[in-house]
Amino acid sequence: MKSGNSHSKELVFEKTEKLLLSYGVKGWNVNDLAKECNMSKRTLYKIIGNKEDLLYEISLNSISKNINNLKKYLESNSPFPLLLQNLSDQIINSFDKITLSNIIALRIEYPRIKEMGKSKENSEKDFFIDFFQKGKNENCISDNVEASTIHKIVHALIEYHIYNCDNKTEFKNEMKEVLNAYFNGILR
Amino acid sequence: MKSGNSHSKELVFEKTEKLLLSYGVKGWNVNDLAKECNMSKRTLYKIIGNKEDLLYEISLNSISKNINNLKKYLESNSPFPLLLQNLSDQIINSFDKITLSNIIALRIEYPRIKEMGKSKENSEKDFFIDFFQKGKNENCISDNVEASTIHKIVHALIEYHIYNCDNKTEFKNEMKEVLNAYFNGILR
Structure with a gap:
């Protein structure tokens, strides 16, 4: 999956919203999100920066x-x-x-x-x-x-x-x- | 100074309000209040209980x-x-x-x-x-x-x-x- 790709960004946003609804702001980390998105943490950071940038x-x-x-x-x-x-x-x-x-x-x-x-x-x-x-x-x-x-x-x-x-x-x-x-x- | 004495209680209240105005809720402790009131901590506790009771x-x-x-x-x-x-x-x-x-x-x-x-x-x-x-x-x-x-x-x-x-x-x-x-x- 390429970084910066708008489809992958959309997927990350969607999964983040799911995590926000289930666990709030503090109840998950970038590891959890990477698993949800089926991506490596490295790829994820390239797409969204850190958790603060994403939120x-x-x-x-x-x-x-x-x-x-x-x-x-x-x-x-x-x-x-x-x-x-x-x-x-x-x-x-x-x-x-x-x-x-x-x-x-x-x-x-x-x-x-x-x-x-x-x-x-x-x-x-x-x-x-x-x-x-x-x-x-x-x-x-x-x-x-x-x-x-x-x-x-x-x-x-x-x-x-x-x-x-x-x-x-x-x-x-x-x-x-x-x-x-x-x-x-x-x-x- | 006797504990329970209404004059000494009044003094403690007055000094507490002074501390609240100057240092807020967290910026002082019972030691500071005892000094302000010119009392021992022991006497102070007898008059007012702990800081939470007083506040x-x-x-x-x-x-x-x-x-x-x-x-x-x-x-x-x-x-x-x-x-x-x-x-x-x-x-x-x-x-x-x-x-x-x-x-x-x-x-x-x-x-x-x-x-x-x-x-x-x-x-x-x-x-x-x-x-x-x-x-x-x-x-x-x-x-x-x-x-x-x-x-x-x-x-x-x-x-x-x-x-x-x-x-x-x-x-x-x-x-x-x-x-x-x-x-x-x-x-x-």
Whole structure:
């Protein structure tokens, strides 16, 4: 198997996600992954660098994909109230099972991944604020709250639930309850 | 100095708070505290038990005091909209400097203190929900949000800022911004 080959990289990503789901971030090493992929460790290192590089690339891909989906949604042409009403589902679905069950461990173990996540959040922040500002301009949201404050509240609610829900179902249910209540409240 | 003497206990509490402010939860031991109090370690142990017992009692006193103040405020007879408008200040002021700078370390180092805090939060939850329910009954708050959901949002905003603000000033400013915006939003 040649290194750098996109098919083998895809295989490594797939097997890594399997290991992440079964054993979390710390419960496996590059040896285990090599066995899973049926490759030598040497070949594996050529394809993905070390474990941190691999997890960095997987996190970056996943965060970028989720942010792009959200961006597309927020910039779409549907009426603002409709977009706001379905925004909680969009946000919840932007967290896949692998991300949700490993995001805390990834942030603790790999500060570089945490920093990358933060810088991605900053780009997300901008188009969230643009979206809420559009709602204000179209008179759909109350005048006396700033778009940036709405974003701060939404961001805090998301982060709180990432750290305090025990599983995907609880995350989904709690997030749906608080985000829907909040979005309904700001809609005129 | 006699053990159990309430004056000496007061002195120990005061010196402990001084150490907490200067060195955090882990940066001092019972030796340091004994020196600060000008007591033998033996006398100190008789008065306060071990370091965990001492921090537990200090945390319990401080949390109980803060919760009682909030309860008194929420149950007072002022008009609901006025109470809601000043609620963010009440919540912010229920976190003194010592609590705010040590709450995360206390929770991590002493699971018993974390558990106690959680059970105290449960009692706080009840009278927060009663308060928001009163607001709904008096038609001051929108019909289509449950009192318990409002409490969940407020609780998430508080917890998020405890973990993500670097200092008392940032905590105060950010909390004021998001809580005021949220409370203004739910008021009819």
